Amino acid sequence: xxxxxxxxxxxxxxxxxxxxxxxxxxxxxxxxxxxxxxxxxxxxxxxxxxxxxxxxxxxxxxxxxxxxxxxxxxxxxxxxxxxxxxxxxxxxxxxxxxxxxxxxxxxxxxxxxxx
Numbered sequence: 001x002x003x004x005x006x007x008x009x010x011x012x013x014x015x016x017x018x019x020x021x022x023x024x025x026x027x028x029x030x031x032x033x034x035x036x037x038x039x040x041x042x043x044x045x046x047x048x049x050x051x052x053x054x055x056x057x058x059x060x061x062x063x064x065x066x067x068x069x070x071x072x073x074x075x076x077x078x079x080x081x082x083x084x085x086x087x088x089x090x091x092x093x094x095x096x097x098x099x100x101x102x103x104x105x106x107x108x109x110x111x112x113x114x115x
Contacts, residue, residue, distance in 0.1 A: 012043050012051045013060075014090040020061060020079040021087060027052055027075065052077060060086050 015034045019025060025033070031048045043051075055061040060083035063075040079087070 011038070011041070012047060013055060014087065014094070016048070016051055016055065016077075017060065017079055017083050017087040017090070020077055021084065024076045024078040027077065030077070055083065058082070058086075 012034065015038065016030055019030055019033050027049050028045065030052070031043070031045050034048070035042055052061060056063065059080055061077050062080055063077045065073045066076045068074050
């Protein structure tokens with residue numbers, strides 16, 4: 001059965017790939033970083049790991065095992081070329097959405113200023 005594509009209104013995959021473009025990270029570090037910057041639709045650790053699993057199955061991320069400071073080995077995730085292509089498309093989509101939202105907010109302000 002084919003995997004469902006990522007919903008474009010969900011930004012978790014976009015932010016995961018964005019931060020992995022900066023540097024390889026562990027899942028929990030991604031969780032902390034994403035929840036620090038996202039102001040709406042906070043994501044829990046389970047959501048991060050589900051998304052990472054799906055990104056891995058779609059060949060958008062890869063991982064290597066690294067020795068943990070204390071405790072078990074950990075997965076260190078990296079973005080792949082497919083992930084970079086998806087991220088570029090996500091950026092283009094975000095720019096279009098941002099433009100649409102700017103039109104919406106400016107139109108709303110204009111209407112409300114005349115009331």
